[in-house]
Amino acid sequence: MSKKPKVVITDYDYGNVDIERAILEAAGAEVVALQAKSEDDLLEAARDCDAIMNQYARVGAKTIAAMQQCKVIARYGVGVDIVDVGSATEKGILVTNVRDYCTEEVADHAISLWLALARGLFPYDRATHQGVWRWQSAAPLHRLRGQVMGIVSFGKIGQAIAARAGSFGLEIVVYDPYLPASVAESHGARVVDKQTLLAQSDVVMMQVPMTPETKHFLSESEFRSMKSGALIVNTGRGPTIDNKALYKALTEGWIAGAGLDDPEEEPAKRAVWSPADNPIFSLPNVIVTPHSAYYSEESIRSAREIAASEVARVLTGQAPKNPVNADALAVRAQRTVPC
Numbered sequence: 001m002s003k004k005p006k007v008v009i010t011d012y013d014y015g016n017v018d019i020e021r022a023i024l025e026a027a028g029a030e031v032v033a034l035q036a037k038s039e040d041d042l043l044e045a046a047r048d049c050d051a052i053m054n055q056y057a058r059v060g061a062k063t064i065a066a067m068q069q070c071k072v073i074a075r076y077g078v079g080v081d082i083v084d085v086g087s088a089t090e091k092g093i094l095v096t097n098v099r100d101y102c103t104e105e106v107a108d109h110a111i112s113l114w115l116a117l118a119r120g121l122f123p124y125d126r127a128t129h130q131g132v133w134r135w136q137s138a139a140p141l142h143r144l145r146g147q148v149m150g151i152v153s154f155g156k157i158g159q160a161i162a163a164r165a166g167s168f169g170l171e172i173v174v175y176d177p178y179l180p181a182s183v184a185e186s187h188g189a190r191v192v193d194k195q196t197l198l199a200q201s202d203v204v205m206m207q208v209p210m211t212p213e214t215k216h217f218l219s220e221s222e223f224r225s226m227k228s229g230a231l232i233v234n235t236g237r238g239p240t241i242d243n244k245a246l247y248k249a250l251t252e253g254w255i256a257g258a259g260l261d262d263p264e265e266e267p268a269k270r271a272v273w274s275p276a277d278n279p280i281f282s283l284p285n286v287i288v289t290p291h292s293a294y295y296s297e298e299s300i301r302s303a304r305e306i307a308a309s310e311v312a313r314v315l316t317g318q319a320p321k322n323p324v325n326a327d328a329l330a331v332r333a334q335r336t337v338p339c
Helices: 018-026 043-047 061-066 085-090 103-118 121-129 156-166 181-186 194-200 220-224 243-251 297-315 326-336
Strands: 006-009 030-033 051-054 072-075 094-096 148-152 171-175 189-191 203-206 231-234 257-260 286-288
Touching: 006 018, 018 030, 018 297, 043 061, 051 297, 061 085, 072 297, 085 094, 085 326, 094 297, 103 121, 103 156, 103 203, 103 231, 103 257, 103 286, 148 156, 148 194, 156 171, 171 194, 181 189, 220 243, 243 257
Parallel strands: 006 030, 006 051, 051 072, 072 094, 148 171, 148 203, 171 189, 203 231, 231 257, 257 286
Antiparallel strands: none
8 A cells, every 4th residue: 555645734824724634635645734933843744745835934955955755845825935946946846836816915905004104094093092182193194196106016916006006096107127018008007217116106015026136125225215205015025125224214214104014034934033123113103914915714715725736736746837946847857868
């Protein structure tokens, strides 16, 4: 009797893995669910796994080197910055992600953060709860219609943000060096360079993936070039904004406020974390949400079903629908074919 393929779930905060287990056991696999906070927590279970799924835990070179028979690493979510894709490719392991499962949620969240900042909802709420009934509690506020929204990275989520912002009468400018200008123009947006976007925007919407090139995409020089009344909303990756520089910009009045769905350190990826670790949390003109822009009951279910289904496909000899490194694996295979 052949041994069942072993699927390791590195970590999860969904309460259970019933959805994944149902899909994977139907494909003939067994599921081992962990709550790993470091690669050392993964090594033993990863050695003989046939597949691994990760939410927050990093699957890096150390873990991948220990794997003896893994076929696929499946990420819950779009970003794969916590998977060493290069090491996986060199070892012939497929990497998959989950795409287009939370476009509406993230766009709604980004617009909500912007509106809460732009209309002073939090200072008004704090004031009225303290018995202060004055419209000046959040002053100065400015009319939204006619303002400029700059969107950095104009994929499906950026486009969904633009569609929503258009309803408020904003002009949309876009910076995305990987996108044809015609795509932005078809959504009523104007393509500009990074410097122009920062100088013209009343609100900058960050939807930037995490890569070596995008780390600290916004830092001190960028904040100094922005309008003093500008707002920043980040529903992309936290480290794309230099939080130390952001704190300086906010406390010294270079910009007016920020809405962050993820601070630079990503607390969920740390074994121990406190808001005292980051002074951003002490500022009244900053809203921070716990990397929840993607969340709705519907999107969570989709992410879990899609990630598990990708693993099931690979383990049953089918091609995944959301491969990250399939082209690189094909090139690797050509390199290893004997002449």
